[in-house]
Amino acid sequence: MVFVISLQGGMAVGKTTLxxxxxxxxxxxxxxxxxxxxxxxxRKELKLDIHKKEGFVHNQRLFIQAEIERFKNLPEGIVLLDRGPEDIEFYTLHLPKSIGENWDIEMELNQELRELRRCRSNLILYLDAPVEVLRERKAKDETRSRKSFDHHLRLHHQEKSWYKQLNDTMILDASFKTKQAVEESVVDILHKKNVL
Incomplete structure (x- = not known):
């Protein structure tokens, strides 16, 4: 049996560190x-322009197929995903709007999205922090470039609302907590859910 936990939240919120x-x-x-x-x-090899519908659809199809394949091959036991299938679904549906496009992605990727939605985490831990905190953390972290950071920030509030409506999502305020305090909160949740 597999129990899937996915860590979600904005860039620089602390998912990978956790x-x-x-x-x-x-x-x-x-x-x-x-x-x-x-x-x-x-995407670079195929010269896909994700700011055009055809390029974006092709790009997301690649991401969705890779995530479905990864999900099919998860190891037995407790699995923690640094991001997960829900993340790919969110960006597939909402990224076009953030660049001013109104593409019907549900229609374009109908079959792929249906299959992706069968790959659901048992528990979603959404680490939340205000935009100014994320900017500050990004500025302090010299280990990663995060080139798409500003673009992702445009979707920050929408992302949190989207995750809230999914079953089994827990929102954790990670804005002013230490790394240890965030870890303790997560471990406490996992104990209460009888995962650990």
Missing amino acids: AKTIEKKYKNIHVLYEDPYPIVQK
Whole structure:
């Protein structure tokens, strides 16, 4: 049996840091990290322009197919995803609006989205922080470039609302907590849910 937990939230909120801490401390949890780079590389090779409908649809089809494949091959036990299928669904549906386009993505990717929606996390932990906190954390973190940071910020409030309406989502305020306090909150939730 597989129990899937996905960490969601804005860029620089602390998802990867939390995932690494949990991976070190809890050997019974399989931690899988977001790795968009192979698809980004393929997009470059195919010269896809994601600001045009055809390029965006092709790009998202690649991301959706990769996530479905990853989900089919999850290891048995407790799995923690640094982002997950819900993240890909959100950006597939909402990114076009953020660049001023009104494409009917539900129609364009109907079959792919239906299959992606079968890949659901059992528990979604949404780490939340105000935009100014995310900007400050990004500025302090020199380990990652986060080139699409500003673009993602445009969707920040919409993203939180979208996750709130999904079943099994828990919103955690990670804005002014220490890394240890965020970890303790998450571990407490996992104990209460009888996951650990």
